[in-house]
Amino acid sequence: MTQLKQRLSFEYDTAIQKNHVFLLLLTGLGILALLSMLLAVGLGTVKIPPDIAYKIIAYKLFHLNIDNVMSQVSPAHMDIIWQIRLPRVILSAVVGAGLAMCGTVMQASVQNPLAEPYILGISAGASLGATFSILIGSASGLFFGLGTAFWAFIGALGASFFVLVLSGIGGRMSTVKMVLSGSIASALFIALSNLLIYLSNDAEGIRSVTFWNMGSLAAAKWDNLMLPVFGIALCCLFFLFQSRTLNTLLLGEEAAVTLGINLTKVRRIYMIITALITGLIVSVCGIFGFVGLVIPHVVRGLVGSDHRRLMPGTILIGSIFLIWADVLARIILKSGELPIGIITALVGAPFFMYILFKQSFDFGSK
């Protein structure tokens, strides 16, 4: 009897062992993410010795005056570390996690490994909202008090509902219809944004919109940080508990329904939450692509398709990726900085090409 029991639970024990290995990997990634944040604070155009940077943070956080650091440091350096770099590094970590997570959820939800908020048109909607707010809102004095952030969020939500409704026309929402609706939404909202820009003839507004459309984390401040940090953290928590449903969605629409998943409802909830995250992110740092596309693919290669592993993996690796992408954006030019969208695209596009090639050689037998 004991023997039988042992035999029956052999597969379970193997799974538990595999899980231990994975937890170890996850802890490693967590430490790597923290280390990345610390290192990133020490890097930038203004050379501040890393040890001074950490002493400033220690002083601000815990009021530890190590080596009497406060008397050695200029107030300018203090501000650079505490008011500029630290919020920015935190924002990049959170945004990276959010974008990568959105990509993972979208890909499972439409069963298409190419999906991400950008392809489904949600970011284009957010961008239209932002453009609208910057150009029309500020020019006419209307809508003041409702910031760009709010309008980006409304735009993202509007785009999500647009895609949901469009892909639901003519019966059940199918993957193909959803992806097509996403392209329609993208094309339409980008065209509308451009129309607004051309009609406005506002040179400064146009520059600001251009910057918006290439992304930057430069706007990070303590007071605009809290909303994205807590918003995205809550959404991460939510999706970490959705692994089983996400796995089931991968099996296809019919299979998910036969396993008891209310597909329409689940997709609707996921769409709204990913719209929330996208709106939050676009409102603070504009549009940049590829993070939600590339990170899930990389992590899938590392830990497999099972969302119980994939989800925590993408969140951490997404963070680490964007922290370093932003460091690069800050230090690569001698004067000024590069929009981060250029960096994510330059890193992401060749990588994505590689994935496509690899997939075409062993398609379906991976």
Place this chain on the structure above:
Amino acid sequence: MDLELKNINVKLGDRNIIQDISMAVAKGEFVGIIGPNGSGKSTLLRTIYRIIQPNNGTIWLDGKNLKDIKLSESAKKMGVVGQFNSINFDFTVLDMVLMGRTPHKSLLGSDTPADYAIAMESIRKVGMEKHANRSFSTLSGGEKQRIILARALTQQPQLLILDEPTNHLDIKYQLQILSIVKSLGIGVLAALHDLSLAAMYCHKLYVLKEGNVITSGVPNEILTPELVQDVYEIECDIQENPATGYLSITYYPACRHA
């Protein structure tokens, strides 16, 4: 667990696919649906496993209106092997089969040793225990189909819906799968295209033509050359084989008279 359909109508677009169909599957009964391509077999099954809403009529599962049962509840009672199994993601066979436990799990519930035992038992039933740790996407079509069946068995359903479950299988596994399913002693509703197999395994057959039930009953009584001529528009000879006791159906070439 019994299933009862009352006057089901299904329209897709403006075409009537299913017209006023009523049928019943009693506890432990193996019921087959036969009919030519396009006769509405799959649509009827998809209506039962809740992909399509019927335009009219009621489906009763265990005495309850299916509409009033939550999807996660009906998934505990009804397992489905459909014609859908293409995924590009790399799950192992065991992971794939474990997903059959989904309807039994709460949001935070993780798989217990008991779940693993149920999954492994299902994998053994379909003869795939040597491949439990292989990647699902490396399996052949027939092996995939057996794993999908194992996943449905892992749901521990009281009713199995099978949509041409043997269409990728060679004859050994066709017989094996149908025998496994029949040996479970649970209710089965299966769309089948092989008339001999249908006659061999089913307690009862429904014959579909253009969305209507033409006739129904015990296979040996209703399967006649006239029926086959009417439904499939081919000529055949049907006799009980004295050696096996099963119906033997021999078809004539399509243009015998030409």
